[in-house]
Amino acid sequence: MLSRRNFLTAAVGVAAAGGLAACAKEDDGASSSSSGDGGKAITLGFSQVGSESGWRSANTDSVKAAAKEAGYTLKFSDAQQKQENQISAIRSYITQGVDVIAFSPVVVTGWDAVLKEAKAKKIPVVLTDRSVETSDESLYVTLVGSDFTDEGRRAAKILEKVIAKAGLKGAVKIAQLEGTTGAAPAIERAKGFKEVMDASHKDDWKVVVSQTGDFTRAGGKQVMAAFLTSNPDINVLFAHNDDMAIGAIQSIEAAGKKPGKDILIVSIDGVKDGFVAMSEGKINAIVECNPLLGPQLMDVVKKVKDGETVERWIKTEEGDFMQDQAAAALPSRKY
């Protein structure tokens, strides 16, 4: 199972100068800069998972805004949730000789070959948001992102509060909407949730059905409709992200049930639409997963380019929200 370790890495080399190459759905997000020392602006190649959710859109906006603020030349590509598009984007950044490559890997496996090509060209790689499984720790410098296993644990713990508050008695029959199959957040959120279930709820909680909704609203709606047909006695939904929960709410209401009452809902992310659904009483609690990684990413890119030592995992700060906190929190939500 995927595990991430906190350890300091050695300083990394600086990238080569680049040539020219096209890349799927790429755009240069930032103008070149005054780098302060009169040197050449940092060129960052960034491969994004896609645009599957509100979280992803906020993450993209944060990366582009922070690159512009930092004065970096950003080469950005949207992989439309396909690993092969990410691999070809990374290859094009290698060909262009960018200073640093950063990406959010859509799934955890299948990256060693292309990361070895970047290493051969001495282009350092930074992971953001999601991690990879690799036997060669030298293939990337650091991960800037959340602890998804802990998010899963937090989801189970806040579900305890939701059940108590709702006065739900008897068997807790849980439907789980999983994220993208093979993605670190899907693997690790399920793992963390199960850890708490196994430790504290062996006798009263049961995940009666679990399937991927691919982190999208359409996926959540479609899979929840199927869940309600096969398991009409579901009384809890654990969704790996708000977008799938929002899609599921449509199917729950279409089935004549009340989301947040007949079926208690806990989800992860904390996007604005998730908070709106919470303020309407349709989602009972949300575990926050912060997408605003841009500033931390640009800071670490500069350090990596300058050959400084950086921590192996730069975690993001995030909180948990019960339904009665939603209305007050909404005005200050940044994504």
Ligand code: GZL
């Ligand atoms: C989590 C991120 C996940 C979000 C989803 O860091 O990778 O992908 O939870 C997004 O909303 O699609």
